[in-house]
Amino acid sequence: MTAPLLLRIEHLTMRFGGLVAVDDVSFEAADRQITAIIGPNGAGKTTVFNCLTGFYKPTIGMLTLRRPGGATFLLERMDGYRIGQVARVARTFQNIRLFPRMSVLENLMVAQHNKLMRASGYTFFGLFGLPVYRHAEARALDLARYWLDRIGLTARADEEAGNMAYGEQRRLEIARAMCTEPVLLCLDEPAAGLNPRESAELNELLLFIRDEHKIGVLLIEHDMSVVMKISDHVVVLDYGRKISAGSPTSVRNDPVVIRAYLGEEEDEALPPEVETDLKFGA
Amino acid sequence: MAAIGAGAERQLSFGEMIRDAAAVALVALGLALPLVGFQTVDRGAGMILETRFGAMFYAVGVIFVGRFVLGLIDAGRGRPILAASGAFSAAWVLNAIFDVAPPIEHVTLGWLTWLVAMTIALRAWFVLRRGARPAGRDGTRAGALPAVWLERVGRLVVPAALTFAVVMPFLPFADQRLVDLGILVLTYTMLGWGLNVVVGLAGLLDLGYVAFYAVGAYSYALISINLGLNFWETLPFAGAVAAFFGVALGFPVLRLRGDYLAIVTLGFGEMIRLILLNWDDLSNGAKGIGDIPRPSFFGLQFTAAPREGVAAFHEYFDLDFSPIHRVIYLYYIILILALLTNWFTLRIRKLPIGRAWEALREDEIACRALGINPTTTKLTAFAIGATFGGFAGSFFATRQGFISPESFNFIESAIILAIVVLGGMGSQLGVVVASVVLIGGPEWFRDLGTFRMVAFGALMVAVMIWRPQGLLAHRDPTVRLPAAPGRPP
Incomplete structure (x- = not known):
């Protein structure tokens, strides 16, 4: 093949x-x-x-x-x-490189930065909470939830990433890379x-x-x-x-x-x- | 009496306690003899040595009693001592406020007595509380405050502080001095919030923040004098010039981190000051710029005798002229500017750019791997931080009416950074608390005279010991997972 x-x-x-x-x-x-x-x-x-x-x-x-x-x-x-x-092209690292003091969910949101930046009109629309940005953020949260469900961290989404167990951090890093689509x-x-x-x-x-x-x-x-x-x-x-x-x-x-x-x-x-x-x- | 302190394995006997206290008092005597016992006084015809043995023995006596009482607390007599020392320090404070009878003529010794009483009361309280608790929870004392507790307090404190800030100038005890102090505290709060974007969120240690403050102040002064624009018209220009300087500083330091960045920004701050000091044609050098236009209230001037054809505030509103009107107006200007800074920062933190700043602080390499452009992300942090510094500088210029390079020393940068760090990096409420403590504190301690800075230093050491991560070091996630399950993408 x-x-x-x-x-x-x-x-x-x-x-x-x-x-x-x-x-x-x-x-x-x-x-x-x-x-x-x-x-x-x-x-x-x-x-x-x-x-x-x-x-x-x-x-x-x-x-x-x-x-x-x-x-x-x-x-x-x-x-x-x-x-x-x-x-x-997304990558993970040999020694895990998460954002340890940000929450698990935030890690997945940072991965969708470029998409969200565009939706927030490079911050100007987002500052005033225009619907364009709110919808984009809701979709980004959906994608994050999808991967959280996949790696089994949905219940711990709001905890600091640095507090996750080693194996969980590995999976989270892969999920974060996947959130960049x-x-x-x-x-x-x-x-x-x-x-x-x-x-x-x-x-x-x-x-x-x-x-x-x-x-x-x-x-x-x-x-x-x-x-x-x-x-x-x-x-x-x-x-x-x-x-x-x-x-x-x-x-x-x-x-x-x-x-x-x-x-x-x-x-x-x-x-x-x-x-x-x-x-x-x- | 049964021992209350569960952890007191070895108890000293009464005689041992006396001996221990005597030994400590002896050490204190050795220190106090040269430090307190003798004083050089300039009597015109040269220095002479005066003795202050009374003060010395008083201090040593207080230390002896204090040490002995600490021993008693450890021996399980905490309850009566807490009551006695608490009542004593309360009485001391009430006496100081209402000025009933000066208990001791020497101010410093008075404060020392109070400090010792307070320390004893606190110690007794801690020991009693620890004894009442199940064993094994002692370790929690040094940790961060529980988030739940902080959230509950925060929900109450923020509206209360805001209300107080809004009505403060009209409260009965608010005289011109207090409102002036309020302006100062708010100015530093705003600078702290501005620097928080750079240091707290983006993690870029900036020791030259005062440069943007200076750029804002000079831009305001030069634009408003030369172009005749008023405060609100000039403000955006001053902010824009400061932002430009922020980006200009940002470009060369993009690759630097931590200590290296701190040194370069420190140099940048000094460069701006030296340029302002030496470029006479532009900045009038060390003589500074005077007669900077004062802000007007929708065109109404705050002067006793306004120029021809210009209305004065007190005439228009049919009030008697009072200089406090302008002070109160300035207070509200800086309150609005500071709240604007705060609103902007809180808002931008929840936007992608704010999250990218925090991510950049956590791990720059991971950010690059996720396709985040570190250059623009860093530069926006510098530019936005600088803009707020510029706004604050403009306000400073219009408030003082006179600016010179002397106002923009390194120590200003250090104070602003201290406010951010002391408050807890990235914490907005922490900045408020820290600027009240750091700016209001030295004013509060003014009665102590030359010992003011010692008291200030002691306060800083206390913070280092008990809250090394800052007063309010608690981070709320910028986004939480919504409760309802979302659609699959």
Whole structure:
């Protein structure tokens, strides 16, 4: 089955001084599919995300987002915040970044900022409570309630987000990203620190997002139970390079991947840091 | 008598208490001998040393008694001591108000006695209350006030304070001095509310807020003198100029946060002051600008002998001329301006831009990931905060009739920031309480003479200990989930 293309990453390279964090990585992510990026620690997964969502400007490379409607965006040329605002790529963070002292509901309302700003006539209509804004706010609250019901936090909507349990905060961050109504959702280790039950709930939520909201999901994950169960396509990075890609089963059985994760006998003669030096020196 | 204090595991005997109090009194004596016991007096022919042993022994005696009584409270005799010390401090205050008999000629010692009595009463009250409560709830004392309690009080306090502010100039005890003080408190309240947008909501620590106050004051003075516009016509221009300066400051500091931002804004505040001090052609330098037009009431002047062809307020309303008319009018102008600031802030907090400010304060990176433009969001916060600073500056100029760079020192910025922080960042009611305490307080303590600032400092330390997050640090969500289930999107 060939799903329509959503994101194409070509020759992405990111250098920090002499360190090459991502080295000539190319892959594609399809619409309505979950694409997982896996790899050992320090493989450059989060750097790929940061380039994609505008937090870093890639040294080399082209990042093309093609919306289902046909509009195309060159993400590497856009300002950080415009990737969320215009191209509609939403992301979550490895270390949760909620607005801890704002309420759960407010977190979801902030995510709908741009829509509400327009409806409030850039504050002027809103200041005088014109119906245009009141209706827009009611619709925004409906969307927030929809996601609150989905993640099971409706009853705690008015509590501070910082008071939520860890797993709840993870889910809330995903709901917040979804409230921006994205075409591509990028999740940075959403299952980190979750217990098996929460992890299963997360799988369910991600499949729901893919199937019901019909958007593409890009996923960085260490938890193989999540990756193998839900992803449609897997990309493996190691030392900043793409070493394998394919379906979950094919990647799991790829000897290159197994070697990257478990190491191999020949490598013992050469310690890993020397190996790294050789690679970077090249 | 049974011990009331449940937590008093080790009780001192009577003799031990006396010994403990004596030891404390000895330390006090050691400190008081050089500090209180001797005083240098300038008698024309050089300094001579005078002794004040009476005052010294009085102070040490008060400390001895106070310490001993504290011991008694811990030993479980709280109830009679609470009654006695409470009655004593009440009697002291009544005596001070009605001036029956000066109990002691030395004012500072009088205050010391009262302070000690009050401390003892408070201590006894705390100990008694803790003893009456089930164990394990002691830890709640330092926490934030319960939201329910605060809400209930807030519902009563806000209308009451507002009513008081509206009728205050016509109350029987309101003389010109009190109304003037009211104007001062309201000016700082307005500045506090304006700065609250920048510091409290957007989380941008601004140490140079007085710059916008100065820009507003000078814009008002120069526009109204040179173009002959009246107060209400000039106000929008002064606000706009201040907003422009707000954006001008905002641009270079967009990438700075926290301490770095504070230092740059501090420098900006000084720059404005130095420019005003040195640009003689524009600002008349250190000599300042005088004869700034006073506000008129729909064209009616507040002067005893108005110019030809201009009606005076007291003539039109057939009143005897009194300078307090203008003061009262100014009071209402600043009340209206301050309430406008408050209305605007409360309103904008519930709008997307206000929520974006708060989100930016919480986490800028998350904001960018959600597609919020941090540049425009920050700049609007600076511009709106500066506009209100400019309005307040205009009012200051028209009230004083004379402005000079001296009025816009760094200390003003510090006071305004202190009002915001002391009140509890982002709390509107907190700003009112803090400006009453910080601006009204020093006036209240004026009787203490040189010890005024010490009393003020003690108050600040007390706040730091008991309410480090500010007097009213409670945040209400800007939006609550409506009760009725909404339609699915």
